[in-house]
Amino acid sequence: MQTVKSVITWIVLGGSAATLAACTTTKPPAEKPAAAPAAPITAAAAANMGSNCFTCHGPEGRSPGSIPSLHGKTAESLVKTLQDFKSGARPSTVMARHAKGYSDAEIAAIAKYISSFK
Amino acid sequence: MSRITRRDFLKFTGGAGAASTLGMLGISSTAHAAKHGNMGAHVVVVGGGFGGATCAKYLKRAGINVTLIEPSTKFVTCPFSNYVLGGTHKIENITHSYDALRNSGVKVVRDTVTDIDAAGKSVKLKGGKTLKYDRLVVSPGIDFKWDAIKGYSEQASQKMPHAWKAGPQTLLLRKQLENMKDGGTFILVAPPNPFRCPPGPYERASMVAYYLKNHKPKSKVLILDPKDAFSKQGLFQDGWKKLYGNMIEWVPGKAGGKVSAVDTKTMTVTGELDKFKGAVVNVIPAQTAGSIALKAGLANESGFCPVDPKTFESKIHKGIHVIGDSSIAGALPKSGFAANSEAKMCASAIAAMIKGEPIADVSFVNTCYSLIAPNYGISVAGVYRVTEKGIADVPGAGGVSPKEATDTFREEEAKYALGWYASITADTWG
Ligand SMILES: Cc1cc2nc3c(=O)[nH]c(=O)nc-3n(C[C@H](O)[C@H](O)[C@H](O)COP(=O)(O)OP(=O)(O)OC[C@H]3O[C@@H](n4cnc5c(N)ncnc54)[C@H](O)[C@@H]3O)c2cc1C
Numbered sequence: 001m002q003t004v005k006s007v008i009t010w011i012v013l014g015g016s017a018a019t020l021a022a023c024t025t026t027k028p029p030a031e032k033p034a035a036a037p038a039a040p041i042t043a044a045a046a047a048n049m050g051s052n053c054f055t056c057h058g059p060e061g062r063s064p065g066s067i068p069s070l071h072g073k074t075a076e077s078l079v080k081t082l083q084d085f086k087s088g089a090r091p092s093t094v095m096a097r098h099a100k101g102y103s104d105a106e107i108a109a110i111a112k113y114i115s116s117f118k
Numbered sequence: 119m120s121r122i123t124r125r126d127f128l129k130f131t132g133g134a135g136a137a138s139t140l141g142m143l144g145i146s147s148t149a150h151a152a153k154h155g156n157m158g159a160h161v162v163v164v165g166g167g168f169g170g171a172t173c174a175k176y177l178k179r180a181g182i183n184v185t186l187i188e189p190s191t192k193f194v195t196c197p198f199s200n201y202v203l204g205g206t207h208k209i210e211n212i213t214h215s216y217d218a219l220r221n222s223g224v225k226v227v228r229d230t231v232t233d234i235d236a237a238g239k240s241v242k243l244k245g246g247k248t249l250k251y252d253r254l255v256v257s258p259g260i261d262f263k264w265d266a267i268k269g270y271s272e273q274a275s276q277k278m279p280h281a282w283k284a285g286p287q288t289l290l291l292r293k294q295l296e297n298m299k300d301g302g303t304f305i306l307v308a309p310p311n312p313f314r315c316p317p318g319p320y321e322r323a324s325m326v327a328y329y330l331k332n333h334k335p336k337s338k339v340l341i342l343d344p345k346d347a348f349s350k351q352g353l354f355q356d357g358w359k360k361l362y363g364n365m366i367e368w369v370p371g372k373a374g375g376k377v378s379a380v381d382t383k384t385m386t387v388t389g390e391l392d393k394f395k396g397a398v399v400n401v402i403p404a405q406t407a408g409s410i411a412l413k414a415g416l417a418n419e420s421g422f423c424p425v426d427p428k429t430f431e432s433k434i435h436k437g438i439h440v441i442g443d444s445s446i447a448g449a450l451p452k453s454g455f456a457a458n459s460e461a462k463m464c465a466s467a468i469a470a471m472i473k474g475e476p477i478a479d480v481s482f483v484n485t486c487y488s489l490i491a492p493n494y495g496i497s498v499a500g501v502y503r504v505t506e507k508g509i510a511d512v513p514g515a516g517g518v519s520p521k522e523a524t525d526t527f528r529e530e531e532a533k534y535a536l537g538w539y540a541s542i543t544a545d546t547w548g
Contacts, residue, residue, distance in 0.1 A: 041479075042476075042478055042479075044466065044470070044475075044476075044478030045478040045479040045480075045481075047466070047478075048462065048463055048466050048478055048479065048480050048481055049481040051176070051462045051466075052459050052462065052481060052482065052483035053483075054541070054545050055455055055458050055459065055483065055485075055538070055541060055542050055545055056485070056534075056537070056538050056541050056542070057541060058540075058541040058544055058545065059541075059544055059545050059548060063537065063540070063541055064540045064541060064544050064548075065536060065537035065538075065539070065540030065541055066533050066534060066536055066537030066540070067534055067537035067538065067541060093497075093519070093527060093530050093531050093534060094485060094497055094499055094519075094531070094534065097499040097515060097516050097517055098483065098485075098499060098501060098515065098516075099515075100501075100512075100514050100515040100516075101481075101483075101500075101501025101512040101514075101515030101516065102501070102515075
């Protein structure tokens, strides 16, 4: 997990998406272990991660039942809530267990994807 | 991954007829297809359960031409069928039609696939037709090893139901429960690993106990298990004690829980140390991939199908993807949730292959909610990625509900279990 941490730190410390893209486009995507995404998160990868949220939160985030809808929330508010679940600042039954599965960069990408449904 | 050329594309659609074929398929722009890959490609999906229906829906959303083959007109879900046994739900509450999928443009064919020709890229249907495909998705669920327990068979399941495929078997077991006399023993013969829905047998024991406690309180639930441990075991056993006292007894393999024979005439079950007589006997047999997957040679010696962890393409037959319970999916359990997640990743990979785009990184999620009583829910969750070792848990994420929790917490989880069901069924068949 050493690599994951250093990549995240690097992104947080200001490695821009453009730099990341330039560094990694020559590598074939299949060779990277997905647990340590060194490349920027593509829109398709974000959609893959985000679509798994719909299994509980309903198609496109429109929940037909007791789990809150995600539809109509802004990316900023989604990021804040997910980070709070992850840190424990916001108590939850199950969301902490899910939020801990994603890096900060992945949370940002998922939030962008989910907030894109109009 | 090879980009599909204009020539292949024309070959497939029949040369000069390409434009009109595409028109028939409901694809508006041939120029778009030629530029972005083989958009006329046809994907056939076998099975309209959690894996197949989700995959068909997400392929269609990606603009792919898809046909779904399923013998039933309506799908009865295994998830929540334990609540039909417990009496809190009716079978209609867990039955879903294919209308919405049809309306979204998926071609739903009511038939059974009898043969898969991997070399010729076609499937044969019971009704007589043969369908060509460019890629095939196989999601037939599970079938049973009928000969694993002496005296058990498909015919015997009319007296000792498995109810491990939902529908008539669920209703039969419910009826037997209703007819059971107070003071009888409900025997549940649990399956060996691997089987669909790891917490399922123990949730079933809970919901049967819930019904018996309220209607036949002198009765017992006896679980005979070949295993020495099970999913969410601590949480289940705490809940059983709290809610049902000593009503539920679990006999693990090491205490003689492995059943070798049953007798439907005397309603007896033979364990390693004892014979047991049941008023109602629920036998959940050992399982394999769906029989069509076995017949097509997609399974290995384990009885399940090895696949590429990213695309779910068969490691045995190229061009065929196996998802859901039939697949060997690393750390992912055999659950409806996992089948739904695998289906989305598989649809995304197939769409990319067809469009000639790179295959995106994948991520999987699972959560199995179980109700120990209608107001007492527990869960196990996981987030999964592809590593060198295949599909593996993301360390630090997931896990089970806390061991110590307030009644309100368990009640919240029970409420969210209902919410999950509403969402996943809308995501799959809605
Ligand atoms: C009692 C019980 C409770 C459960 N509870 C939960 C739960 O709470 N949460 C959860 O996530 N999972 C749960 N599961 C597990 C879940 O039901 C399965 O994991 C899920 O159904 C797997 O999806 P699938 O697509 O592989 O198979 P299925 O959903 O079984 O779908 C298979 C489909 O393929 C069709 N088919 C088979 N052969 C052919 C053929 N030759 N041609 C055409 N069609 C064919 C069948 O008719 C069927 O419709 C439970 C299971 C049981 C038994």
